[in-house]
Amino acid sequence: EPEVTQTPSHQVTQMGQEVILRCVPISNHLYFYWYRQILGQKVEFLVSFYNNEISEKSEIFDDQFSVERPDGSNFTLKIRSTKLEDSAMYFCAGDPGQGYNEQFFGPGTRLTVL
Amino acid sequence: AQSVAQPEDQVNVAEGNPLTVKCTYSVSGNPYLFWYVQYPNRGLQFLLKYITGDNLVKGSYGFEAEFNKSQTSFHLKKPSALVSDSALYFCAVRDGSSNTGKLIFGQGTTLQVKP
Secondary structure, rough: OOOOEOOOEEEEEOOOOOOEEEEEEEOOOOEEEEEEEEEOOOEEEEEEEOOOOEEEEEOOOOOEEEEOOOOOOOEEEEEOOOOHHHHHEEEEEEOOOOOOOOOOOOOOOEEEEO | OEEOOOOOOEEEEOOOEEEEEEEEEOOOOOEEEEEEOOOOOEEEEEEEEOOOOOOOOOOOOHHHEEEEEOOOEEEEOOOOHHHHHHHEEEEEEEEOOOOOOOEEEEEEEEEEOOO
């Protein structure tokens, strides 16, 4: 059964550094998402991506964040200058479209900002 | 605004007993409702969904959920709990009138099944 994969599983970085979180969605998926989960809190939507552009973003997704799908397979989330409060588990997800399919989540990347 | 509430931080049941994990929601359009489970150090795994049709939906691992429009609820149920069901459960909603797939999650309920 196809799975969403994410790398790295754990990223430790210094405040102010740039990080890139990588995801390989399931090949026939068309819609892609990033969510985050701060320790002990709920899963929060960050951004949705379709047809090589952002379709919706949350208030969290400010100018420090960007997403791209550079080669048609990888889907990346970049944080330009990390802050302590960016420490969280970041989940990539995808779905094949048609409006109501469930989203398939990756295992997550735990980002720790020191 | 869309929202999901899971009123219980933790639910404790004995193995073999029925379990219920509660969820209520608020959306402006037709609700698309989902349950996900998260095991320690793992991602979110889809359990079941309600889009339209029968109010009782069946999903993975023997779980089912009942959609109640008048009470705006979507409670997760299982007739006989297993110790291996112990995990963190998230209810999520998507506004069916939205053109993006953004999911709004509840805060999660920890299910503890004791032998």
